Every structure is written in C-alpha cells, then in structure tokens.
Amino acid sequence: MTALNAGIFTLVGALLVALIALAIALSSRPEQPKDGVTARVYRVRRAYFVVLGVVLLACLGLTLPRAPYLAARSAVPPDIRVAVTGWMWTWRFDAISGDRVLVEPQNLTIPAGKLIEFSVRSGDVNHGFGIYDDQDHLLTQVQAMPGYTNQLRYRFPAPGVYHILCMEYCGYAHHLMMTTIHAE
Amino acid sequence: MNVNESALPQIRKQTVIWLGTALALFLVLVLLGLVMRLNQAGALHATPDLFYAIMTLHGLGMSGAMFMSSIAAVWYLLSRYIKPYAGLMWSSYLLIVLGAVGLVIGTLVGRFGPGWYVLYPLPFASSIWPAWATGLSVISLVLLGTGWLLAQLTLLGSLAQRYGAGNLLGWQYFTSRQPSVPIPPIVLITVISLISGALTTVAGAVLFLLYIAKWLNDALQFDALLLKNVVFLFGHTIVNITMYLGIAAVYELLPKFTGRPWSMNRVVAISWNTVLLFVLGAYFHHLYMDFAQPVTLQYLGQILSYSSAVPATVVTVFGVGAQVYRSGMRWSFVPLSFFLGITGWVIGGLAAVVDSTIALNTVLHNTLWVPAHFHTYFVLGYLLILLGMTFHITESQRESRAMAALTTMVVGGTGFLLMFYLGGVEGVPRRFAGYLGIDSHTLSATAQLLAQIAAGFVVLFLLGLLVYLAALGRKRTAAA
Numbered sequence: 110m111t112a113l114n115a116g117i118f119t120l121v122g123a124l125l126v127a128l129i130a131l132a133i134a135l136s137s138r139p140e141q142p143k144d145g146v147t148a149r150v151y152r153v154r155r156a157y158f159v160v161l162g163v164v165l166l167a168c169l170g171l172t173l174p175r176a177p178y179l180a181a182r183s184a185v186p187p188d189i190r191v192a193v194t195g196w197m198w199t200w201r202f203d204a205i206s207g208d209r210v211l212v213e214p215q216n217l218t219i220p221a222g223k224l225i226e227f228s229v230r231s232g233d234v235n236h237g238f239g240i241y242d243d244q245d246h247l248l249t250q251v252q253a254m255p256g257y258t259n260q261l262r263y264r265f266p267a268p269g270v271y272h273i274l275c276m277e278y279c280g281y282a283h284h285l286m287m288t289t290i291h292a293e
Numbered sequence: 294m295n296v297n298e299s300a301l302p303q304i305r306k307q308t309v310i311w312l313g314t315a316l317a318l319f320l321v322l323v324l325l326g327l328v329m330r331l332n333q334a335g336a337l338h339a340t341p342d343l344f345y346a347i348m349t350l351h352g353l354g355m356s357g358a359m360f361m362s363s364i365a366a367v368w369y370l371l372s373r374y375i376k377p378y379a380g381l382m383w384s385s386y387l388l389i390v391l392g393a394v395g396l397v398i399g400t401l402v403g404r405f406g407p408g409w410y411v412l413y414p415l416p417f418a419s420s421i422w423p424a425w426a427t428g429l430s431v432i433s434l435v436l437l438g439t440g441w442l443l444a445q446l447t448l449l450g451s452l453a454q455r456y457g458a459g460n461l462l463g464w465q466y467f468t469s470r471q472p473s474v475p476i477p478p479i480v481l482i483t484v485i486s487l488i489s490g491a492l493t494t495v496a497g498a499v500l501f502l503l504y505i506a507k508w509l510n511d512a513l514q515f516d517a518l519l520l521k522n523v524v525f526l527f528g529h530t531i532v533n534i535t536m537y538l539g540i541a542a543v544y545e546l547l548p549k550f551t552g553r554p555w556s557m558n559r560v561v562a563i564s565w566n567t568v569l570l571f572v573l574g575a576y577f578h579h580l581y582m583d584f585a586q587p588v589t590l591q592y593l594g595q596i597l598s599y600s601s602a603v604p605a606t607v608v609t610v611f612g613v614g615a616q617v618y619r620s621g622m623r624w625s626f627v628p629l630s631f632f633l634g635i636t637g638w639v640i641g642g643l644a645a646v647v648d649s650t651i652a653l654n655t656v657l658h659n660t661l662w663v664p665a666h667f668h669t670y671f672v673l674g675y676l677l678i679l680l681g682m683t684f685h686i687t688e689s690q691r692e693s694r695a696m697a698a699l700t701t702m703v704v705g706g707t708g709f710l711l712m713f714y715l716g717g718v719e720g721v722p723r724r725f726a727g728y729l730g731i732d733s734h735t736l737s738a739t740a741q742l743l744a745q746i747a748a749g750f751v752v753l754f755l756l757g758l759l760v761y762l763a764a765l766g767r768k769r770t771a772a773a
Contacts, residue, residue, distance in 0.1 A: 112656045116718035123640045130636040140621025143553045150615040165599045175652035225563040234415045244735040247720035249531045252582045276659040284725035
C-alpha cells in the first residue's frame with residue numbers, strides 16, 4: 110500500500126464530505142417543523158451506521174493482515190541478517206550474517222531480491238530507520254529505541270541506491286542523519 | 294435551567310481573559326509556525342538549536358493554548374447549570390500562565406528542544422541545551438499539568454455536586470427515556486472529556502515527576518517504550534478532548550441559532566460513553582513502528598482508532614444535520630464557523646483513520662502526513678469552533694468583518710494543509726529543520742517548494758486571524 114493510495118483516498122473522501130456539508134448547508138431552507146425532519150434524518154443515520162460498520166470491518170479485514178509484525182517474527186530464516194544501530198546522528202551497520210554482503214561501518218551493499226532482516230536498535234535516543242528508493246518513495250520504516258531491538262524484514266525489489274533517513278526526531282542534527290544502502 | 298444568573302457577568306469577564314490569553318498565545322505561536330515553514334523553505338536560516346526550540350514551544354504551546362481555551366469556553370457555558378468556583382479557576386489560570394512563561398524561557402532562552410512529546414531519553418541526552426533548561430521546562434510542564442488538572446477537577450466536582458456523581462455519565466438514559474435526573478448533552482460530553490483528561494493528566498504528571506527525578510539524578514534509567522506509551526496516552530488524549538469540548542459547545546450553542554432543542558437520548562449517551570473507551574486506547578497508533586510493542590496492542594490501536602469514527606460521525610454529524618436541515622436558520626458567523634469546524638473535524642478524522650491503518654502507517658508515519666491530519670482538525674476544526682464561541686461569548690457584532698476573516702482563514706488554512714498532505718504523499722519527513730541536507734535532491738527540492746507555498750498560505754491565514762481579532766467586541770454606539 111502506498112502513500113499515493115492514501116492521498117487519493119483521503120482527497121476523494123474529503124471532497125465527498127465537503128459536498129455533503131454543502132448540501133446540508135443549502136438544505137436549511139425552506140423551514141419545516143423539526144419532528145418530521147428528525148424522523149427522516151434518523152432513517153438515513155441507521156443506513157449510514159450499517160454501511161459505515163461494514164466498510165470499517167472490510168478495511169480491517171483487508172489491511173490488518175498486511176501489518177509487518179508477524180512477518181518480522183516469522184520462523185522462516187532470512188537470507189541475510191543485518192544489525193543496524195542509530196547514534197546521534199549517524200547509522201552504523203556492524204554485524205552481518207549471510208553471503209554476498211559488503212559492509213563498512215556506514216555503508217552497506219546487499220543483493221536485491223533477497224529477504225533481509227534488519228535488527229534495529231539505538232545507542233542513545235530514539236531514531237527511525239526509514240528506507241527510501243531512488244524515486245523518493247518511502248518504502249518501509251521501523252523505530253530504533255534504546256533498550257529494544259526491532260526486527261524489520263524487507264526485500265529490496267531492484268538494484269539501485271536506497272536512501273536511509275532518520276524518521277524520529279533525535280535532536281540538533283536529526284535532519285542530517287542519513288546514509289545509503291546499495292542493492293546490486 | 295439558569296441557576297447562576299447573578300454570577301454570569303463575573304464569569305464572562307474571567308472567561309474572556311482566558312480566551313484572550315489563549316488567542317494571544319495562538320497568534321504568537323502561528324508566527325513561530327511561519328518561521329519554521331520559512332526556514333524549511335530556505336528563506337530563513339535559523340540555527341537547528343533555535344529551530345527545534347521553536348518547534349518544541351510551538352507544539353507544546355498550541356496544545357496547551359487550545360486546551361485552555363476549550364476549558365474556558367465550556368466552563369462559561371456550563372455556568373448556566375452549575376455553581377462555578379471562580380477562585381479555583383483563577384488558581385488554575387495562574388499555574389497555566391506560570392508554566393507557559395517557564396516554557397518560553399526554557400525553550401527560547403535555554404534552547405530546550407526535544408519536541409512537544411519530550412520523548413525519553415532525548416531531554417537528558419542532548420549536549421545542546423543546558424541542564425537548567427531541561428529542569429525549568431519540565432517543572433513548567435508540571436505547573437501546566439497541575440493547572441489543567443485543577444480546572445478539570447473543579448469542573449467535574451461542580452457537575453457532580455449539581456447532578457450527582459452517579460448520573461454524570463448519562464447511564465440513566467440507557468434504560469429510561471425520561472430519567473429522573475436529566476442532563477444536557479454539554480454536561481455528558483464535558484464529563485466524558487474531563488474524566489479521560491484528568492486520568493491522563495495524572496499519567497502525564499507522573500511522567501514529568503520521573504523526569505524531574507532523572508534531572509536531579511542522572512544515574513536513573515527508565516524504560517523508553519513504557520514512557521513513550523505514557524507520553525502518547527497523555528498527549529493524544531489532551532489533544533482529542535480539546536476537540537470534544539469544542540463539540541460540547543456546539544451541542545449547547547447551535548440550537549440557539551436553529552431554534553431546535555438538541556436533547557439527550559439513549560443513542561447520544563451510549564455513543565459518548567464508547568468515546569471514553571476509544572479515546573483512551575486509540576493512542577496505540579502512535580507506536581505502530583515500535584515493533585517491540587505487544588502485537589495485540591498494535592491491532593487494538595487500529596481497531597479502536599477505526600471505532601472512534603463511529604460515534605463521532607453517527608451521532609454528532611447527524612445531530613448537526615438534524616439541527617440544520619429545514620431549520621430556516623440564518624447563516625451568521627457563529628453557526629457558520631461551527632458548521633465549518635465540524636466539517637473540518639470530519640475531514641481531519643478521515644485522514645487520521647487513514648494514518649491509523651498499520652499498513653499505510655508504514656509509509657506515512659512521521660512524514661508530513663501526521664501534522665497534516667492533526668492540523669486539519671485543529672486549524673479547520675477546533676479553531677473555527679473556538680472563533681465562533683469567542684465571538685458569541687464576547688457578544689461581538691461585526692458580522693461582515695468576521696465573515697471576511699473566516700473566508701480568508703479557511704482559504705489560507707486549506708492551502709497550508711494541502712502542502713502538508715502533499716508532503717506526506719511525497720514521503721517528506723516531519724520535524725526537519727531544513728531539507729537541503731537530504732541526499733536525494735528531488736525530495737529536498739519538493740519539500741522546500743511545498744514549504745515555500747505553505748508559508749504564503751500561512752501569511753494569508755494570519756491576515757484573516759488579525760481581521761477576526763479586529764472584529765471582536767461590541768460596536769460603539771453614536772451616543773458612546
């Protein structure tokens with residue numbers, strides 16, 4: 110699911126809400142007694158309640174299975190394990206398992222298409238490990254929290270340069286905390 | 294029933310002072326917001342420590358000022374029903390002002406800049422701001438929290454005295470259409486809001502007391518995930534109940550313009566009781582990207598966030614519809630600002646539901662989508678209701694000027710918000726002092742361009758706000 114989907118859905122929804130609001134505003138005249146109006150509004154409300162309930166349940170059913178947590182805890186071993194540590198204000202890749210990997214403290218080269226498991230932690234304050242492709246799409250992210258290790262599994266879809274930005278505010282140079290991952 | 298006619302002028306005066314303080318703070322904080330967007334646009338060159346100190350003050354100040362204004366407005370409106378404790382409200386006001394002054398010094402002078410959410414352990418881990426700035430700011434937050442808690446408990450106590458504590462949640466409507474102790478909707482919504490507010494303010498107070506302990510003894514260590522849960526339980530709830538208190542005022546005031554009573558009934562009572570559950574649990578969506586959080590809580594976060602859309606729209610929106618439809622109402626400034634505010638709240642809520650979808654949060658979390666949605670229900674939601682309430686409470690009369698201000702602010706606000714949403718869709722990270730350091734030049738250029746356009750819309754919004762402030766107050770008569 111992409112941010113563009115979210116944007117289109119929200120835009121359509123917002124326009125719909127605005128149109129309904131306009132229709133209600135324009136419906137204020139001619140004046141009628143409230144009793145008849147209330148019964149009419151309550152009938153529509155009942156139908157809306159049912160439709161809203163069905164839509165929300167459908168959205169829950171469609172989206173909850175796409176949550177990243179169960180994949181991160183899967184018993185299936187990843188192809189490559191990478192340990193990531195966030196520090197003010199740099200990223201460090203410093204523990205690796207698997208083959209065909211080139212690692213330097215702040216630079217990582219991995220094969221595209223392989224299942225990578227990032228074990229993300231922090232050496233000081235909270236950070237966020239956000240992966241962008243070279244078209245600037247935010248692909249996925251996970252927090253780096255002191256005292257905890259968050260496992261993120263991701264398969265880089267194609268060879269190229271991927272940008273890592275910090276997605277949790279971490280102080281003075283937060284906006285400069287970034288690195289790259291090369292997939293080949 | 295008006296039980297307190299003689300005290301109304303005094304209460305009105307006190308309310309106007311609260312609202313005036315909140316609006317003055319709001320104006321200054323919008324200016325600080327403009328400074329931030331101009332800096333991100335590349336038009337200003339504030340150092341990062343100053344930018345992040347301003348960001349911290351902007352976030353804390355806006356949440357505090359808006360919450361303060363919502364408390365003041367419902368306090369005034371409830372004074373028709375309850376005996377107010379003016380002395381306690383003055384004490385609360387004093388604590389809030391002291392806290393605000395402390396925060397201004399801590400941030401702008403001391404450069405305390407961990408963001409509004411003061412996420413542990415950043416307040417203690419930065420070498421940028423001095424220890425006194427951390428101490429002063431945290432103590433100021435305790436003062437603010439104490440002031441808020443005092444105001445909330447004062448109101449709850451007065452309501453319990455008037456209606457009986459057992460009747461405040463409206464459970465008597467579950468079984469009876471005409472209960473022996475009827476309560477108006479404003480009472481129920483205020484009680485639901487303030488119970489959640491008071492509970493979570495206590496949680497926030499515990500958090501900040503732990504922070505003071507840490508400030509005094511740096512060797513203390515706390516669990517970062519636990520404290521993140523506490524800070525969002527507190528912050529998320531306070532922001533949400535600010536909106537709910539605004540809605541409570543709409544329930545009370547809109548009927549004055551439509552001429553139709555907005556009565557309590559079983560559906561209203563049940564819906565607002567479910568809000569109590571949802572508002573306390575929905576904050577889990579702030580921690581979706583913390584995979585160490587128990588998975589059950591993550592799923593519960595999405596379920597509760599979705600569920601909160603049901604009572605909000607089913608009862609309040611249809612209630613507004615029943616008020617307006619064929620009412621013959623004249624669309625003067627106050628009802629129009631209420632109506633637009635409810636519309637903005639629904640749109641912001643829709644964007645919030647989108648963000649609370651875990652699969653989408655993966656690509657929206659901590660991008661500009663987040664400030665987009667909460668600014669929507671503040672700028673085009675609660676704020677518009679606040680403008681209407683203030684205009685009504687101050688008995689202002691300059692309708693055409695207020696209408697011009699409203700139009701300008703809605704246009705400026707919509708443009709400003711649209712840039713946030715586009716930034717979210719483009720993946721622009723939030724809380725960045727500037728974008729020039731991003732190693733992707735396209736993302737950097739897009740983010741900067743959006744900030745430039747947004748700054749222009751903020752100027753328009755500010756212009757509207759100034760016109761609105763000039764519209765407040767009664768017209769001078771020829772004799773005067």
